[in-house]
Amino acid sequence: xxxxxxxxxxxxxxxxxxxxxxxxxxxxxxxxxxxxxxxxxxxxxxxxxxxxxxxxxxxxxxxxxxxxxxxxxxxxxxxxxxxxxxxxxxxxxxxxxxxxxxxxxxxxxxxxxxxxxxxxxxxxxxxxxxxxxxxxxxxxxxxxxxxxxxxxxxxxxxxxxxxxxxxxxxxxxxxxxxxxxxxxxxxxxxxxxxxxxxxxxxxxxxxxxxxxxxxxxxxxxxxxxxxxxxxxxxxxxxxxxxxxxxxxxxxxxxxxxxxxxxxxxxxxxxxxxxxxxxxxxxxxxxxxxxxxxxxxxxxxxxxxxxxxxxxxxxxxxxxxxxxxxxxxxxxxxxxxxxxxxxxxxxxxxxxxxxxxxxxxxxxxxxxxxxxxxxxxxxxxxxxxxxxxxxxxxxxxxxxxxxxxx
Amino acid sequence: xxxxxxxxxxxxxxxxxxxxxxxxxxxxxxxxxxxxxxxxxxxxxxxxxxxxxxxxxxxxxxxxxxxxxxxxxxxxxxxxxxxxxxxxxxxxxxxxxxxxxxxxxxxxxxxxxxxxxxxxxxxxxxxxxxxxxxxxxxxxxxxxxxxxxxxxxxxxxxxxxxxxxxxxxxxxxxxxxxxxxxxxxxxxxxxxxxxxxxxxxxxxxxxxxxxxxxxxxxxxxxxxxxxxxxxxxxxxxxxxxxxxxxxxxxxxxxxxxx
Numbered sequence: 001x002x003x004x005x006x007x008x009x010x011x012x013x014x015x016x017x018x019x020x021x022x023x024x025x026x027x028x029x030x031x032x033x034x035x036x037x038x039x040x041x042x043x044x045x046x047x048x049x050x051x052x053x054x055x056x057x058x059x060x061x062x063x064x065x066x067x068x069x070x071x072x073x074x075x076x077x078x079x080x081x082x083x084x085x086x087x088x089x090x091x092x093x094x095x096x097x098x099x100x101x102x103x104x105x106x107x108x109x110x111x112x113x114x115x116x117x118x119x120x121x122x123x124x125x126x127x128x129x130x131x132x133x134x135x136x137x138x139x140x141x142x143x144x145x146x147x148x149x150x151x152x153x154x155x156x157x158x159x160x161x162x163x164x165x166x167x168x169x170x171x172x173x174x175x176x177x178x179x180x181x182x183x184x185x186x187x188x189x190x191x192x193x194x195x196x197x198x199x200x201x202x203x204x205x206x207x208x209x210x211x212x213x214x215x216x217x218x219x220x221x222x223x224x225x226x227x228x229x230x231x232x233x234x235x236x237x238x239x240x241x242x243x244x245x246x247x248x249x250x251x252x253x254x255x256x257x258x259x260x261x262x263x264x265x266x267x268x269x270x271x272x273x274x275x276x277x278x279x280x281x282x283x284x285x286x287x288x289x290x291x292x293x294x295x296x297x298x299x300x301x302x303x304x305x306x307x308x309x310x311x312x313x314x315x316x317x318x319x320x321x322x323x324x325x326x327x328x329x330x331x332x333x334x335x336x337x338x339x340x341x342x343x344x345x346x347x348x349x350x351x352x353x354x355x356x357x358x359x360x361x362x363x364x365x366x367x368x369x370x371x372x373x374x375x376x377x378x379x380x381x382x383x384x385x386x387x388x389x390x391x392x393x394x395x396x397x398x399x400x401x402x403x404x405x
Numbered sequence: 406x407x408x409x410x411x412x413x414x415x416x417x418x419x420x421x422x423x424x425x426x427x428x429x430x431x432x433x434x435x436x437x438x439x440x441x442x443x444x445x446x447x448x449x450x451x452x453x454x455x456x457x458x459x460x461x462x463x464x465x466x467x468x469x470x471x472x473x474x475x476x477x478x479x480x481x482x483x484x485x486x487x488x489x490x491x492x493x494x495x496x497x498x499x500x501x502x503x504x505x506x507x508x509x510x511x512x513x514x515x516x517x518x519x520x521x522x523x524x525x526x527x528x529x530x531x532x533x534x535x536x537x538x539x540x541x542x543x544x545x546x547x548x549x550x551x552x553x554x555x556x557x558x559x560x561x562x563x564x565x566x567x568x569x570x571x572x573x574x575x576x577x578x579x580x581x582x583x584x585x586x587x588x589x590x591x592x593x594x595x596x597x598x599x600x601x602x603x604x605x606x607x608x609x610x611x612x613x614x615x616x617x618x619x620x621x622x623x624x625x626x627x628x629x630x631x632x633x634x635x636x637x638x639x640x641x642x643x644x645x646x647x648x649x650x651x652x653x654x655x656x657x658x659x660x661x662x663x
Contacts, residue, residue, distance in 0.1 A: 004519045016507055222503035228469060229565070230520035231492040399470045400417075 005240025028259035036266035054100040054139035056080045062109035068151045100139040102128040192365035200335040200358045204303050206252025211245050215311035216320035234396035245304045298381035299357045305388030312395040350377040407443040411475035435461045437627040450618035451607040458627040459607035467497040496570035500581050502561040506550030510560050521568035535563040555586045575606040611648040625658045
């Protein structure tokens with residue numbers, strides 16, 4: 001009997017082309033296009049920044065700097081000019097974005113470098129840039145990190161009589177094995193930033209739209225009373241709807257998940273915090289896959305229970321939508337909050353519903369999920385799902401709730 | 406057989422409902438201590454104006470609501486204690502009976518047949534029989550959403566009769582039906598009666614009751630004011646037809662001037 005209801009719920013969803021399109025295909029295609037577009041556009045933005053020729057105005061440039069610049073200007077991609085006299089007007093230019101960078105050398109720069117004995121006598125280079133402009137900050141960075149650093153080294157060499165004396169030691173010049181890490185684990189850490197959050201949110205979003213319809217919608221349309229007139233246990237009807245919805249949520253999340261994976265090559269490091277990620281270099285054991293599946297199953301159970309109880313209590317889809325949105329916010333909050341946590345979470349955190357499950361997925365990706373934490377979050381979820389199911393069947397037996405009597 | 410003994414139903418009103426109905430009391434007595442018996446092989450009618458408590462009574466017989474006080478027995482089963490057994494032996498029809506518009510009539514029959522625990526063979530023969538009778542056969546594979554209103558109503562009736570119930574409960578049988586469908590339905594109910602089934606209907610259209618019912622109970626403001634066959638009620642009120650008899654009863658029981 002349970003299977004008859006589950007089958008009907010699934011038939012309702014999967015035989016409806018519009019629902020299939022809006023619940024499975026549209027979100028997946030949307031995610032793919034959005035992520036790919038974002039990745040491509042970010043890539044283009046960086047490229048554009050790299051290719052831009054910065055406009056730099058330099059005041060009081062010492063001879064040594066002019067010489068140094070003359071020898072290195074080909075690698076810099078900067079348009080540097082030295083014959084300006086209106087400093088104030090140039091600052092306005094920086095503010096307006098017409099000039100990327102203004103540099104002011106201290107008077108008598110060369111002489112001071114040769115003569116100084118005390119740190120207070122060291123001459124200064126002042127830079128003026130505009131962080132709110134796309135090209136200004138990178139120009140300043142390039143100027144300081146590439147040009148001034150090399151120039152400083154050259155000047156130190158001059159002071160010491162030999163450029164090589166300016167270096168006391170090197171770091172990792174001959175050491176090719178500086179990064180000591182497990183490839184798979186590194187990949188896991190990269191993925192653990194973003195994937196647990198996505199899994200948690202996608203599962204909920206997948207269940208939400210259709211979930212509101214299967215109970216609140218049936219009540220609103222009056223088809224629920226027809227169902228309640230059959231000699232089937234109310235518990236069976238409730239369970240059938242829950243299981244049907246859980247399957248739908250899984251399929252929907254899987255579609256979105258595939259779309260994310262497919263868009264990864266176009267996204268580059270955007271999702272992983274700079275690392276190149278590819279799911280293939282992540283190698284889980286069978287046991288870990290089973291754990292992941294169990295965590296996702298109990299999470300879906302809890303989600304579906306929450307969505308069903310709100311739908312049962314509501315008189316219409318609209319009302320149910322109002323009730324379910326705060327729950328969606330909590331899910332989002334719990335998911336996002338795990339994104340930026342570092343270190344090992346306390347065991348008690350795994351006992352918090354939803355947050356505990358997302359944390360468990362995160363720890364799993366980092367190969368740090370302890371058995372106690374896994375069991376704790378799973379048991380808590382099962383208990384909560386059980387309570388929700390009990391509340392749902394209670395409501396199914398409540399004439400006031402079901403018939404608005 | 407349906408046996409209703411001292412049945413009372415009290416609704417608790419929400420604050421909003423109290424405001425809407427302009428009453429101070431939390432409780433609203435929908436049905437007040439009524440008793441009657443309906444037997445196999447007859448069509449029993451509950452008559453009364455809107456809001457008299459007819460639908461509440463029928464819904465309670467159908468186990469959708471629970472009695473506040475009193476007992477209701479259907480085919481020997483108590484509607485509270487043996488709700489499942491009661492649901493197996495009744496077919497509850499109402500104009501509010503809605504079906505998933507996305508599915509076909511064929512699938513809907515199969516789905517509800519299975520929920521009633523019928524095997525696929527029985528479902529098939531019942532479906533053919535009912536579809537043939539109500540003229541649904543050629544639409545059996547169309548989506549319900551594409552059917553006409555009359556066809557949808559006929560299908561709803563067929564769906565609630567798929568398990569060939571011993572007792573048929575029909576809330577306002579001809580209300581909202583087109584004239585052709587209404588005739589098909591009343592004829593079908595007559596046929597069921599001839600097969601020895603018990604049919605209980607509610608209506609406020611006295612001509613329908615007069616034509617269809619063997620016995621009636623008149624309910625006004627939740628209280629039963631008369632019951633018996635139609636001739637005994639007209640005799641009792643000194644009238645010649647059921648409509649006049651009803652108005653006479655109404656005048657006696659409600660102070661309102663007609």
